Amino acid sequence: MDLLISHFTLAGTKVIKTALQDCEDAPDSMQEAIYSFKEKDYEAALNPLSAALNAPDTCETGFQERKAVSPLKKEDDDFTQLGVVSLTFIGLLSGKQ
Numbered sequence: 001m002d003l004l005i006s007h008f009t010l011a012g013t014k015v016i017k018t019a020l021q022d023c024e025d026a027p028d029s030m031q032e033a034i035y036s037f038k039e040k041d042y043e044a045a046l047n048p049l050s051a052a053l054n055a056p057d058t059c060e061t062g063f064q065e066r067k068a069v070s071p072l073k074k075e076d077d078d079f080t081q082l083g084v085v086s087l088t089f090i091g092l093l094s095g096k097q
Contacts, residue, residue, distance in 0.1 A: 018062050026055035033090075042094035049090065053083040 029052035036045035056076035063070035070076065 023055040023059055026052045033086075037090060042090050043096070045090050046087065046094060046096065049083065049087050053080065053087065056080045056083075 029048040032048035033045045033052065036042070036048070056072075056079050059072060060070055060076050
């Protein structure tokens with residue numbers, strides 16, 4: 001990540017650092033969702049998964065607000081697609097869909 005940051009101007013660095021701060025909780029949320037899923041506690045998996053799905057949108061919004069091009073656009077889009085599929089699947093298993 002330091003290499004990624006080093007390729008940007010000071011303003012770009014601030015955007016990336018802000019985006020990273022916004023995304024800090026996503027891995028923990030995903031781990032919590034995975035644990036709950038493995039325990040077949042599907043309803044408990046929904047909240048942390050939903051929380052993790054906010055991270056890419058927050059990241060992209062941060063870049064857009066600063067009129068900057070996101071170097072993470074593809075990864076954010078891929079994560080969102082996989083997350084929505086997972087959320088739908090778990091919702092079906094929990095009876096919430």
